[in-house]
């Protein structure tokens with residue numbers, strides 16, 4: 036007797052079918068719940084957070100490599116509960132609450148369910164809400180990497196005091212960078228729009244500039260600021276860590292390499308490590324780091340969240356909840 040095919044279980048997801056289109060390019064669909072591969076877990080999502088990379092990929096900034104294929108369910112930062120694990124998964128079981136960075140090629144976060152690799156999934160303790168943990172992966176890991184690897188700041192407070200400038204300090208990356216920088220031995224000057232000055236101070240930014248030149252600038256503003264603006268304000272071996280990686284930044288990098296200047300422009304691309312994400316979750320649990328939530332949107336209103344992110348003036352993180 037032939038087996039009766041079982042209809043796949045369906046979920047609500049939001050996807051786009053081609054490059055371009057912005058918020059109106061997003062389509063609400065009913066699509067099969069993804070099944071985890073051997074080293075993956077399937078999550079019932081509780082929260083996802085948007086990053087500028089989500090809509091930049093839709094615009095075609097990484098054409099033709101990203102997204103991996105169309106239709107594409109975007110968004111990579113998620114928190115949820117594991118409902119199924121692949122055969123090779125060791126660390127997790129159904130029922131575990133987790134935060135994950137989804138495969139950058141495949142996305143999948145604007146949906147009720149998604150699959151995540153075990154490697155970039157970490158446990159979420161009950162003290163840390165789904166929304167605040169969903170903010171962490173891309174923005175938090177970028178801020179952490181900029182400070183600890185590129186600017187060489189030790190977050191245990193050891194080492195000589197460093198004088199830091201953080202631009203766009205109220206944005207997704209910037210608001211984590213201010214808080215993390217203050218765990219180290221730093222004096223933090225921050226730039227932000229006037230409406231966010233009190234918030235940024237409350238995150239730890241120092242009241243007045245130190246009067247010294249900057250040892251490091253964590254440059255989070257996507258608006259290009261020319262090297263000539265930063266250069267006179269840098270200490271002898273000062274660095275500008277640029278997370279927006281524009282063509283002019285790369286040209287400055289080349290020019291600095293062929294001159295004798297010890298001042299450097301350092302383009303940074305986030306490289307995700309689970310242990311760093313675990314560290315960020317631990318800081319949130321201990322009350323040493325918080326996710327400022329700009330706004331929350333139901334999945335049914337994902338296009339409004341998308342438009343808000345494209346607008347470029349969120350204070351903290353934009354969250355979508357299925």
Ligand SMILES: NC(=O)c1ccc[n+]([C@@H]2O[C@H](COP(=O)([O-])OP(=O)(O)OC[C@H]3O[C@@H](n4cnc5c(N)ncnc54)[C@H](OP(=O)(O)O)[C@@H]3O)[C@@H](O)[C@H]2O)c1
Nearest residue numbers: 087177203205206207208228256257258278303304305348
């Ligand atoms: N290299 C990497 O691996 C990596 C990782 C993450 C993010 N990024 C990039 O880093 C940038 C920031 O990301 P994000 O998540 O922090 O973005 P975001 O949450 O959208 O924050 C944007 C910030 O930029 C500020 N801003 C907007 N227009 C500005 C202008 N003309 N001049 C100065 N500041 C301005 C906003 O402040 P106001 O509201 O006051 O205008 C806001 O604080 C994006 O370009 C993103 O693609 C790169």
